[in-house]
Amino acid sequence: MKDVVLTIFLVLLGTAVFSQTGQTGSIKGKIIDAKTKEALEFVNVSIRTKDSGKTLVTGTVTDSTGVFHLSRIKNGTYILSASYIGYRTLEKEFTISSKERNINLRNLLLEEDAQAISEVQVVAQRAQMRFEIDKKVFDVASNISQAGGSASDILGNIPSVEVDNEGEISLRGNSSVTIWINGKASGLTADNQAQILEQIPAESIERIELITNPSAKFSPEGTSGIINIILKKDRKAGYYGSxxxxxxxxxxxxxxxxxxxxxxxxxxxxxxxxxxxxxxxxxxxxxxxxxxxxxxxxxxxxxxxxxxxxxxxxxxxxxxxxxxxxxxxxxxxxxxxxxxxxxxxxxxxxxxxxxxxxxxxxxxxxxxxxxxxxxxxxxxxxxxxxxxxxxxxxxxxxxxxxxxxxxxxxxxxxxxxxxxxxxxxxxxxxxxxxxxxxxxxxxxxxxxxxxxxxxxxxxxxxxxxxxxxxxxxxxxxxxxxxxxxxxxxxxxxxxxxxxxxxxxxxxxxxxxxxxxxxxxxxxxxxxxxxxxxxxxxxxxxxxxxxxxxxxxxxxxxxxxxxxxxxxxxxxxxxxxxxxxxxxxxxxxxxxxxxxxxxxxxxxxxxxxxxxxxxxxxxxxxxxxxxxxxxxxxxxxxxxxxxxxxxxxxxxxxxxxxxxxxxxxxxxxxxxxxxxxxxxxxxxxxxxxxxxxxxxxxxxxxxxxxxxxxxxxxxxxxxxxxxxxxxxxxxxxxxxxxxxxxxxxxxxxxxxxxxxxxxxxxxxxxxxxxxxxxxxxxxxxxxxxxxxxxxxxxxxxxxxxxxxxxxxxxxxxxxxxxxxxxx
Structure with a gap:
């Protein structure tokens, strides 16, 4: 047993040392309205190569505070593009090198496009689903077909999730799934979860995360994985409600x-x-x-x-x-x-x-x-x-x-x-x-x-x-x-x-x-x-x-x-x-x-x-x-x-x-x-x-x-x-x-x-x-x-x-x- 533990330790130590040589960097910043100075959320941020082909490298959207952060970008010169409906697209050149790997662009100002606004009014809507390294995330605000329903109704319309006539939940065809609220059990058990989820209103839910193969950090309960229900809690400044x-x-x-x-x-x-x-x-x-x-x-x-x-x-x-x-x-x-x-x-x-x-x-x-x-x-x-x-x-x-x-x-x-x-x-x-x-x-x-x-x-x-x-x-x-x-x-x-x-x-x-x-x-x-x-x-x-x-x-x-x-x-x-x-x-x-x-x-x-x-x-x-x-x-x-x-x-x-x-x-x-x-x-x-x-x-x-x-x-x-x-x-x-x-x-x-x-x-x-x-x-x-x-x-x-x-x-x-x- 001691030999096994020592071997694992040496492998991890060696990996940690070698990881310091990776030739990658990161970039972050904040998108704000040039006129009101308010943060803009859901702005599309993409990075492309500077060559004639301008190949897409990676991308993201800004969070509720207007912040974006992209990492694991190889050394090179790129064009960052920020676009949002009703605003002029902003482009900015930057370079990742061994001397400067972590770039902070601070505040980037987007200006309104008056012509685009006058031509048509289009509703901006958050993406229904996005991928993260260890989970899939589904935005509930975008789920129009279940407005006014319950948490059970929302789950029944999430890909790979099924809710039967008695409220039992399955993930990828397996009913052995753990349900969390805000990352913890919150009183939910296999015996009462159907009844409790029926009582939680859909409008109180911000997003649902599917973690089909959770790491050792998470509870191993549930052979098919974890469904994590995140309730709304907005961190934007000011007072507001609905x-x-x-x-x-x-x-x-x-x-x-x-x-x-x-x-x-x-x-x-x-x-x-x-x-x-x-x-x-x-x-x-x-x-x-x-x-x-x-x-x-x-x-x-x-x-x-x-x-x-x-x-x-x-x-x-x-x-x-x-x-x-x-x-x-x-x-x-x-x-x-x-x-x-x-x-x-x-x-x-x-x-x-x-x-x-x-x-x-x-x-x-x-x-x-x-x-x-x-x-x-x-x-x-x-x-x-x-x-x-x-x-x-x-x-x-x-x-x-x-x-x-x-x-x-x-x-x-x-x-x-x-x-x-x-x-x-x-x-x-x-x-x-x-x-x-x-x-x-x-x-x-x-x-x-x-x-x-x-x-x-x-x-x-x-x-x-x-x-x-x-x-x-x-x-x-x-x-x-x-x-x-x-x-x-x-x-x-x-x-x-x-x-x-x-x-x-x-x-x-x-x-x-x-x-x-x-x-x-x-x-x-x-x-x-x-x-x-x-x-x-x-x-x-x-x-x-x-x-x-x-x-x-x-x-x-x-x-x-x-x-x-x-x-x-x-x-x-x-x-x-x-x-x-x-x-x-x-x-x-x-x-x-x-x-x-x-x-x-x-x-x-x-x-x-x-x-x-x-x-x-x-x-x-x-x-x-x-x-x-x-x-x-x-x-x-x-x-x-x-x-x-x-x-x-x-x-x-x-x-x-x-x-x-x-x-x-x-x-x-x-x-x-x-x-x-x-x-x-x-x-x-x-x-x-x-x-x-x-x-x-x-x-x-x-x-x-x-x-x-x-x-x-x-x-x-x-x-x-x-x-x-x-x-x-x-x-x-x-x-x-x-x-x-x-x-x-x-x-x-x-x-x-x-x-x-x-x-x-x-x-x-x-x-x-x-x-x-x-x-x-x-x-x-x-x-x-x-x-x-x-x-x-x-x-x-x-x-x-x-x-x-x-x-x-x-x-x-x-x-x-x-x-x-x-």
Missing amino acids: IQTGADTQGGYNASANINYNSGKVETYLNAGYRQRKSEGEDNTNRTNTDEAGNPVSYLNQKGKSDRNGSSVFVRAGITYNFTPKDHLSLEAFAHFGDRKSDNMIRYESNVPGSFTTSERLTHSKNSSNGNNINLDYKHEFNKNSNITARASWDLWKSDGTDTYKQHSFYPEGKETASWQQQESDNRSQSWEFQVDYVNKFSEDSKVEAGYKGSLSNRKSPVETYSGATEASAVLDELLFNKYIYDQNIQALYATYSTKLNQFGVQVGLRGEYTDTETKSLGYGEHRSEVKPYKNDYFSLFPSVFLSYSLPKDNEVQINYTRRISRPRGWQLNPFVNMTDSLNISYGNPYLDPEFSNSFEVNYIKNWEKHTLSLSAYYRNTDDVIQRIRYREGDVMKSTSANITRSSSTGAEIVAKNKFFSFLDITTTMNLYYNKLDGFSYTPEGTDTPVTGEKDDNFSWNAKMIANAMLPYAISLQATGNYNSRRIIAQGHRKSNYSIDLGARKSFFNRKVTFSVNVQDILNSRNWHSVTSGNGFRQDSDSWRKGQVFRFTLSYNFGNMKATPKKQQRQQNEMNGIEEEF
């Missing part, structure tokens, strides 16, 4: 407001939103019971309808105090409060011997939930290349629910039965996170990062059930009483080192995590001290390696490898036997182990002036895959979770961004992947007959296209199309589906007022159809929500968007690393 309201054709409506203030020394913001949402859905399931030879012997069919409505309040506030240009203290908090009601009706038909011929089951559910998050951050900058940040975070999530079931059944020869049940649940989840991160840049292209993260979480899920023929005769059902307790502590250390030698870049990292879990499932009358817990403690190492090579003519190739983990979800571990539906019984498995996967990825990126092409190939193998299995005992269908097999996935992702005719922007993503599940044989506890699954493989693909058109008179149009092909699941497959969303936006009064209209699922085609089979059964299930939902949204922007006084502006420039031009 008010938004909207409604849809299903009876839903929403309203929100936000205000920001930044004096340079103090930055504050406050966001608040309210949403009322209604939806309808249907589902059908046809089950055929078979004998040992696979011949049909009976059937059980069901048809269901559901009406759902709910409301939620989302509040977020924060303050940052800049003690000095190098010391920053931030306090942030957000809370969400919501309630949901749903009415479901299921009609059964059956010819199972001894069972009913027809039955009707009515379910009425009421659920209230609220979550709170408080986050304290401190950042100290030792110098412009070195800093340390510390964070403490606390989360609390509560969910109370009551489900009432009424069932009326008819049997042969005129017999009738009736039953009444009410199930009450009270879920609590609390967690603490402590994190410290250190960054030190040795040069423009070499840096080391290291840190610690501790996560402490506790969940309690008590359930009480009352059963009887009628509500008046119902009593506490001891068999359906359960109190589930789940504790999980994770302690992690990580270190990464990155450097670049000419065109070759490398980043290596290692993360170590110790996980301590303890679960208890208490039955009626049992005390916590009387039940022996199930414990699972383990230590895991997660290495990561990232390699990149810059090819001529603005081409780049990236290769990376990471090890990932997917820990079992709380409901998968709970051994409580849920018998509320006597014909469909489910229970968890406390002996589940985590899934471990090895993920490899190769990326190629090519940039042209108006086009970008990204090609990715990936391979992922996973051990101890957790799957939901179903088996029949008599006339009852049972289901549980188990580590039953091994899987592998190979795929390719193609992303093309194209700009046509200066007003049309099209982003096309296609994901092609091959999944393979090994065969398995699993014998559930208490049974003698094993559940088996044959080896299965499948080629699947999905595609998304987002088209944005920016028209005169401040009009924007957007169309989003999705298609998912057939894919395999445990014991079966899911059929293909597709959908189309449309949106339009018009701005008034110098873009102070904006009106949007969009329609979701215009073809009413967004459904989920699965076919499964196993020992003694074949089952066909189909579910969908009512589509063709029209939304209307009106926004008003207000405030002082001018620059801060000269002294405060100078301080802001110092924080951004830009020198003031006198």
Whole structure:
């Protein structure tokens, strides 16, 4: 072991030494309006060679403070071009040499082009998607087709992401994905994320980041990667805000407001939103019971309808105090409060011997939930290349629910039965996170990062059930009483080192995590001290390696490898036997182990002036895959979770961004992947007959296209199309589906007022159809929500968007690393 550590150290040391010889440099500056002296964001900045061909080398856009920064530029003389709609293009010559590698152009003045402004008014719109070295970033403000929706609606229109009928999220066809808010869990777990994301309004989100193969710096949870939702927090100087309201054709409506203030020394913001949402859905399931030879012997069919409505309040506030240009203290908090009601009706038909011929089951559910998050951050900058940040975070999530079931059944020869049940649940989840991160840049292209993260979480899920023929005769059902307790502590250390030698870049990292879990499932009358817990403690190492090579003519190739983990979800571990539906019984498995996967990825990126092409190939193998299995005992269908097999996935992702005719922007993503599940044989506890699954493989693909058109008179149009092909699941497959969303936006009064209209699922085609089979059964299930939902949204922007006084502006420039031009 010592020899391995020494070898790694020597390799890193040698790489660091050689990296200092790289003949590359950087350039930075700030774009401002020549007349108002205000910073201009989203200005296109490009660098071309000075020769007659003027080949494009690289490019970027300015941030919210007007700043741009481009690095890894070879020695030579270039032309920098800054262009923005309504302004004259600015060009400036500069030279990168061994004597002057890091150039600061300071303030560059853009002058208005009066003729261009008088000819046509065109809406400037941020790019829908951009590439960064370790992630893809999607701008939510540009997503017109989901205006007035929720975080779940936004995710459903992100390339490579799918959201199913129950709110479960998949990335590249894999549901083992971690969801973050502002770079941390923020109380989200696999058990509650669907409910929480439904409550977060789309207008509170700034951007969404897809990190498909995160380095050792990030949590390794989620075998398919991380989706990071970044909420809005503007750092521009002055005070400003917006008010938004909207409604849809299903009876839903929403309203929100936000205000920001930044004096340079103090930055504050406050966001608040309210949403009322209604939806309808249907589902059908046809089950055929078979004998040992696979011949049909009976059937059980069901048809269901559901009406759902709910409301939620989302509040977020924060303050940052800049003690000095190098010391920053931030306090942030957000809370969400919501309630949901749903009415479901299921009609059964059956010819199972001894069972009913027809039955009707009515379910009425009421659920209230609220979550709170408080986050304290401190950042100290030792110098412009070195800093340390510390964070403490606390989360609390509560969910109370009551489900009432009424069932009326008819049997042969005129017999009738009736039953009444009410199930009450009270879920609590609390967690603490402590994190410290250190960054030190040795040069423009070499840096080391290291840190610690501790996560402490506790969940309690008590359930009480009352059963009887009628509500008046119902009593506490001891068999359906359960109190589930789940504790999980994770302690992690990580270190990464990155450097670049000419065109070759490398980043290596290692993360170590110790996980301590303890679960208890208490039955009626049992005390916590009387039940022996199930414990699972383990230590895991997660290495990561990232390699990149810059090819001529603005081409780049990236290769990376990471090890990932997917820990079992709380409901998968709970051994409580849920018998509320006597014909469909489910229970968890406390002996589940985590899934471990090895993920490899190769990326190629090519940039042209108006086009970008990204090609990715990936391979992922996973051990101890957790799957939901179903088996029949008599006339009852049972289901549980188990580590039953091994899987592998190979795929390719193609992303093309194209700009046509200066007003049309099209982003096309296609994901092609091959999944393979090994065969398995699993014998559930208490049974003698094993559940088996044959080896299965499948080629699947999905595609998304987002088209944005920016028209005169401040009009924007957007169309989003999705298609998912057939894919395999445990014991079966899911059929293909597709959908189309449309949106339009018009701005008034110098873009102070904006009106949007969009329609979701215009073809009413967004459904989920699965076919499964196993020992003694074949089952066909189909579910969908009512589509063709029209939304209307009106926004008003207000405030002082001018620059801060000269002294405060100078301080802001110092924080951004830009020198003031006198």
